[in-house]
Amino acid sequence: MKINLKIIGLYILFFFTSCTKESTSNDLELSLLNxxxxxxxKDSDKDxxxxxxxxxxNNSDKIYFVNNLTEQENLSKEAIYNNGLNLLVYDERNIEVKYKNKRYRHQGSEIGDCVNFMIENFHANQARLGNKNSSRYFGLYERNNIFFIxxxxxxxxAYILNLNKPTITDEVRQGYVSLDLNKKYYCKLSIASDSSNYKNVLPRDILKTIEANNVKVYNGIxxxxxxxxxxxxE
Known part of the structure; x- marks a missing residue:
């Protein structure tokens, strides 16, 4: 019986490629804790x-960097988007609901009043989160968007979210829902991370940290x- 060495070589190559192929699908485990x-x-005026x-x-032995600064369409999902996070809403038939886009427009006469009102609202939201003395950190660094793990x-x-109405801090937010009172809904959370263009969007100190510590930038949802x-x- 003749043995085709070429075919055997291809099988061996496929075997080792399959065994050594890196899988990151379960490396990072996201849990919604509410x-x-x-x-x-949708019939109520309450807030x-x-x-x-x-x-x-992080279930792996690697240091990961999560980078939500992305313009990739395959990483962008239509959802209730806020601060790098997507809240996905489904009905009782397991069908994702349709989202609506809204924009908040402050009608005040003075720009200064608008800025002061936004600052007051920001401090109020941080107080809700229990961050009374951490406004400077949260104001300068969006830890939900980019971080090492x-x-x-x-x-x-933790973050503040209104599902069906915009707030003063949601000026660039997209995605809201109008839900029926007598229907059942559920939700889950997703985070997008992009490794394709991070060298062009991240500051040099973070890039240096990634390089020096052999950090892997996560790619995917x-x-x-x-x-x-x-x-x-009601």
């Missing part, structure tokens, strides 16, 4: 603000494996 998310129905709590765990490390986050019910109020 018991539920609250939203008033609701959620403190969305979530965590990200080390092997076996779990990082906890990190989606929470758990789902959380949405409680629709």
């Amino acid at each position: 018991e539920n998310i609250i939203c008033y129905s 609701s603000i959620n403190i969305v709590k979530y965590s990200l765990k 080390h092997p076996n490390e779990t990082i906890y986050f 990190i989606e929470s494996k758990n789902i959380v019910p949405i409680k629709v109020l």
Whole structure:
């Protein structure tokens, strides 16, 4: 029986390629920590603000950098977008709802009054999060957007979100929902990270840290494996 060495060589190459192919799909584990998310129905004039709590765990032996500064269409999802995060909403049939875009426009007569009002609102939101003395840090550095995460490390986050109405701090936010009172909904969270163009958008000190510590910039969408019910109020 003749043995085709070329075919055997291809099988061996395929075997080693399959074994050594790097998989990052389970390296970073995103969890939505709320018991539920609250939203008033589309027929209500009332307002609701959620403190969305979530965590990200690094299950790998690598240091990862999460970079949400992206313009890739395949990493951009239509959702309730806020500060680098996407909240995805589904109905009881497991069908994703349609989102609406709104823009807040302040109608005040003086620009100074508008700026002061935004600052006051920012401090109020940070007080809700328990960050009374950390306004300078949160004002200068969006830790939800770009951060390092080390092997076996779990990082906890929280942010303010209104599902169906814009707030004063949502001027560049996109995506809102109008939900029916007598229907059931649930949500999950996702974070996009882009490794294709990070050298052109990140500051030099972060690039140096990535290079010096052999950090891997994560590429893809990190989606929470758990789902959380949405409680629709009258």
